Amino acid sequence: MTGTGAKVRILVVDDHAIVREGLAMLIGHERDMTVCGQADGEASALQLLAERAVEIAVVDISLGDDSGLALIKRIRRSHPEVRVIAFSMHPESIYAERVVRAGGYGYVMKSEPPEVLIDAIRQVRAGKVYLSDEMTGFLLNKVVNPKEFQTEGVKNVGVLSDRELEVFQLVGKGVPTKEIAKRLDISVKTVDALRQKMRVKLGLESASELVKFAIEYVHAM
Incomplete structure (x- = not known):
């Protein structure tokens, strides 16, 4: 320095x-x-x-x-x-x-x-x-009371991993799965798997609910 x-x-x-x-x-x-x-x-x-x-x-x-x-x-x-x-x-x-x-x-x-x-x-x-x-x-x-921050299933984007959050934001921007895979240099199968993990973590019932929530999140920024 x-x-x-x-x-x-x-x-x-x-x-x-x-x-x-x-x-x-x-x-x-x-x-x-x-x-x-x-x-x-x-x-x-x-x-x-x-x-x-x-x-x-x-x-x-x-x-x-x-x-x-x-x-x-x-x-x-x-x-x-x-x-x-x-x-x-x-x-x-x-x-x-x-x-x-x-x-x-x-x-x-x-x-x-x-x-x-x-x-x-x-x-x-x-x-x-x-x-x-x-x-x-x-x-x-969070360090002192970790149990208070176990928030899966409550639509808390904070539970997503860094990679999942990247995919989540691209979904919210309307980027197709193949394009997401290309941008992140991962396979389409990996993108699909990440979407499924996100849906479970966020407590969403379907893929369409995930897309809707992602769009709402991105547009609220």
């Missing part, structure tokens, strides 16, 4: 240009930070990480056809020195724990005031993990 007297070098990864530019302006106003690159997806992000000295990557969870969660895992494997903060519109109750398990150092909702992201960057640079007080309390309570 760069010495504390130097500006922290940040890569912004988001599939919306207006969000990237907004973050670049916000971060650029801070004396101890600079944006050293912007990427709109996994391929461009990994290319910039290979070319530039990046300390912190601010990554959106939804990256068009790409998965921000999968990108965080790849960064952890290929660039372990880079600390990742997820910056997303998705509920932290569903994604924050997944991000930390994937190797991320923080989770900030896009609905938060701008200063929250700036504070998160500073804390992560100092070697800390940044989560909201509410999320920290939730995770601690």
Whole structure:
């Protein structure tokens, strides 16, 4: 990591240009930070990480056809020195724990005031993990009272595995099974098996109920 007297070098990864530019302006106003690159997806992000000295990557969870969660895992494997903060519109109750398990150092909702992201960057640079007080309390309570969080069968998307959640979101976007298999580099049979597991975990009676629930979930984001 760069010495504390130097500006922290940040890569912004988001599939919306207006969000990237907004973050670049916000971060650029801070004396101890600079944006050293912007990427709109996994391929461009990994290319910039290979070319530039990046300390912190601010990554959106939804990256068009790409998965921000999968990108965080790849960064952890290929660039372990880079600390990742997820910056997303998705509920932290569903994604924050997944991000930390994937190797991320923080989770900030896009609905938060701008200063929250700036504070998160500073804390992560100092070697800390940044989560909201509410999320920290939730995770601690989950450790202390695990039985309270055994929620299969109550339409709680949090019970899905990372891969199941990827498929669930693509189903909600109306992506056909064959296309899901192609995007995730898995077989159609695997997609069908994952859909069946999701249906059971969520307590849904049929495949059509799963599709309906997935559409409602995605459109509520």
